[in-house]
Amino acid sequence: MNWISNMVPPKIRSFLNKRETPENLWVKDPESGEMVFYRDLEANQWVVPNSGYHMKIKAKDRLATFLDGGKYESIPLPAVPLDPLKFRDQKRYTDKLKEARNKTGMDDAVLVAAGKLFGLDVTVAVQDFDFMGGSLGMAAGQAIITGLETAAQRKTPFILFAASGGARMQEGILSLMQMPRTTVAVLRLREAGLPFFVVFTNPTTGGVTASYAMLGDVHLAEPGALICFAGPRVIEQTIREKLPKGFQRSEYLYDHGMVDAVVHRHNLRPTIGSMAAMFMKHAAPADLSVPAPVPTISMRDAAIAAEGDDDLTVAPPEAAHAE
CATH class of the missing domain: 3.90.226.10 (2-enoyl-CoA Hydratase; Chain A, domain 1)
Structure with a gap:
């Protein structure tokens, strides 16, 4: 712990400490090695949009x-x-x-x-x-x-x-x-x-x-x-x-x-x-409609979104970790 953590109020501290991108923001596709945005997977029923790899759900x-x-x-x-x-x-x-x-x-x-x-x-x-x-x-x-x-x-x-x-x-x-x-x-x-x-x-x-x-x-x-x-x-x-x-x-x-x-x-x-x-x-x-494919998001756009969205820190379910 340092004096910033101990003495500076949280609102001011947020300006002093750059918010780090959470590790769980991206999930690796076991088949292609591609890094996929977590929310894309969740919205796409845990199917990798580009490769079609079916992860556990x-x-x-x-x-x-x-x-x-x-x-x-x-x-x-x-x-x-x-x-x-x-x-x-x-x-x-x-x-x-x-x-x-x-x-x-x-x-x-x-x-x-x-x-x-x-x-x-x-x-x-x-x-x-x-x-x-x-x-x-x-x-x-x-x-x-x-x-x-x-x-x-x-x-x-x-x-x-x-x-x-x-x-x-x-x-x-x-x-x-x-x-x-x-x-x-x-x-x-x-x-x-x-x-x-x-x-x-x-x-x-x-x-x-x-x-x-x-x-x-x-x-x-x-x-x-x-x-x-x-x-x-x-x-x-x-x-x-x-x-x-x-x-x-x-x-x-x-x-x-x-x-x-x-x-x-x-x-x-x-x-x-x-x-x-x-x-x-x-x-x-x-009505036998099929969900439309979820568009992928670039790492740059995701990083921008992460700067202003605290909800992205939610840990992904174990379903994302396929064998």
């Missing part, structure tokens, strides 16, 4: 941009034991859960909500990769089951945005048990004659891919998403061969019949809206 932001008016009803989820195995490695499992909850504002990796999509009632579950890699544990499994049961009870389509690194090792066999449990819930939804739409986002791997994520009536994928059980690095080390370019990415899986379509994030809402209306035998939505 928070569960609440996903719902806000997907459902009509960004309005939805959060579905209450049953409580599960927090640490059934009393697991500990470098940290206690309960401490890791607290950190993830503080970081994301979510109770666990899955958020379930009910809302409207072009006027049609839908039930939506979104996995948030920022919560311990979107891993599948007892709470996440119960959330998926609750979402499927809610859709069956309310007679609505069920839409899943999958994003996961696989089963949660801290819960051992109990996490693996969620695979057959969720599969049974999917079968019950199918018996009710209701559609199940799955959207694969980057990444969707492990036990999630090996269970409910591959049991949808329609499988869509965002561009460039990694979709697999075991990752390409593990496979290469096992078979000691070089894998094809783009192996296990959305486009590769589409070419080989594993997903039905690769859909840009901006087009997911009208695409699923029209299909949900068809499955539910409703009239097709009249």
Whole structure:
């Protein structure tokens, strides 16, 4: 601390101290290395305007941009034991859960909500990769089951945005048990004659891919998403061969019949809206508009804006940090 910080009033101090540009004003595009203005990304649903790279997006932001008016009803989820195995490695499992909850504002990796999509009632579950890699544990499994049961009870389509690194090792066999449990819930939804739409986002791997994520009536994928059980690095080390370019990415899986379509994030809402209306035998939505691309802003203009805008100091969500 110096005499300026201690003695000079804040209003005068603002003239003496040049305001520094916050570090989080720009986000680096992992694909091209381009520096992108934070607000451009946020307004563009976390899709890099120039390259089209799809970054991770928070569960609440996903719902806000997907459902009509960004309005939805959060579905209450049953409580599960927090640490059934009393697991500990470098940290206690309960401490890791607290950190993830503080970081994301979510109770666990899955958020379930009910809302409207072009006027049609839908039930939506979104996995948030920022919560311990979107891993599948007892709470996440119960959330998926609750979402499927809610859709069956309310007679609505069920839409899943999958994003996961696989089963949660801290819960051992109990996490693996969620695979057959969720599969049974999917079968019950199918018996009710209701559609199940799955959207694969980057990444969707492990036990999630090996269970409910591959049991949808329609499988869509965002561009460039990694979709697999075991990752390409593990496979290469096992078979000691070089894998094809783009192996296990959305486009590769589409070419080989594993997903039905690769859909840009901006087009997911009208695409699923029209299909949900068809499955539910409703009239097709009249307005299937797609958001206009967000224009990029130059570093010079952004620096000028930063000089007079204190709101730019807001820290970006973890969704901006793609692998």
